Amino acid sequence: MPTKIEKDATTGTETTGHEWDGIKELNTPLPKWWLYTFYACIVWGVIYTIVFPSWPTLSSHFGGTSGWTRRGEVAEALAAQKEGQAEIREKIVAMDIDSIRKDPALMGYVQAAGRVAFADNCAGCHGAGGAGAVGFPTLADDDWIWGGKPDQILATITYGIRNTNENSRVSDMPRFGADGLLTKEQIGDVADYVLSLSGTQGNAAAVERGATVFAENCAACHGEKGEGIQDMGAPRLSDGIWLYGGDRKTVVETITYARRGNMPAWIERLDPATVKVLATYVHALGGGQ
Template sequence: MPTKIEKDAATGTDTTGHEWDGIKELNTPLPKWWLYTFYACIVWGVIYTVLLPSWPTLSSHFGGTSGWTRRGELAETLAAQKAGQADTRAKIVEMSIADIRKDPALMGYVQAAGRVAFADNCAGCHGAGGAGAVGFPTLADDDWIWGGEPEQILQTITYGIRNNNENSRISDMPRFGADGMLTKEQIADVADYVLSLSGTQADAAVLERGGVIYAENCAACHGEKGEGMHEMGAPRLSDAIWLYGGDRKTVIETITYARRGNMPAWIERLDPATVKVLATYVHALGGGQ
């Protein structure tokens, strides 16, 4: 219950006027050092909210009178780093990948920068280290759809595959089943023949029928023995390496509906130096030809 303010007999300090069960609260002043610190914090808080980004507004926030932002500071740091790398990146753009690989200093830069660029732009589809995934080619083996030579890899990364860029790589497998070009029985026969190219056994009569269908419809792109053709973007069929799966059901599905995966033209998203770094890095993953 509130009581009147009085002086405590023991300490000589005024009370606050409050008492609980006979216990009176003293009105002990705060230390001056604490008060001065408190006031200084208030002053600093006012200065901070004036100079730096602070109060929210209906559409954004007050940007501060100093013009400083953390984003701006980061942009300046990145710009400084980029400027420091300008000579190196200019060399990379001008040199061939073969010559870059002969330069230990440039390759050290490529390995570091390429690892970051690959993780940011490529690993989401092609997996860490180029391990690949269903529908996304492995980049660490020797099986290449469009060719694994350095300049072929650069071309693929630069302009992509089946996109709107005028220089994009284009291949267009027919939908043999969906468009009525082959019957289900014919597709089944040619699927068994295709699987036989990589060692799968099948009935001789089936293989004979499938071989005829393959020669008439598939060999022009995939080769007479399934060796593939880089110029056509036609995968090899004789090595048991499958982009979408090598079981009979999946092969039949591929022949019936075709596969038309696409890849961006990275030159539209990345600068030429980064594209060259990525091409050099991918070639060095272990599968470059």
């Protein structure tokens, strides 16, 4: 039962007027600074929900008077990043790869952007870091089928290999067995000869017969000593590095059916700056000439 409000003798604080069995309740209100901060937070909260996207509505949500969205912020950041890169990418398109390589700032960009573009577009066939796989040449060594000079690499990547682009690199090894150009025995002999080029000892008589078959049928593309001819896209056969495999069975299969691997013309899929970045990146992977 409320009684009268009085001052407590011990603490000097007013009582609330409540009393139970002689025990009186002191009135200790919230500190003023706390209370006003609390009110300020409420006001700030209300303003916030008006300015920024906040309350759900039946079909969507109240967007706020400022029109701000997180999505918009990301789009702006992306646009700004693109604009920041536009200058450097224009430079890369305009410059030749040798000059790009001498510019540390551009090379820094090439390394970063090239790694990403390579992982996105090339690693599926050529392996992580250009390590290569059966049928897909290693790009990190200095053994080049179509040439390892900057312009050769750029041309290979730009127009691709054995595709429908009019500038595509094309060179089709004949299907010597499947099309009946050589007999089984001749193919066996020439396979022995090819293997002997990289040091595998075969039957000496077979190797000798194979050498004649090679000179007549293969040297025009692969070179007299199997050293390879880049203009023909014909790999070197004397270095022990194999695109399709260097055991006798695989070599016989290659000669019988040919392989004719394809690569897309990347200029049809990527912008010129990215293609140039990739050519510079691949050239720098370790084996560029």
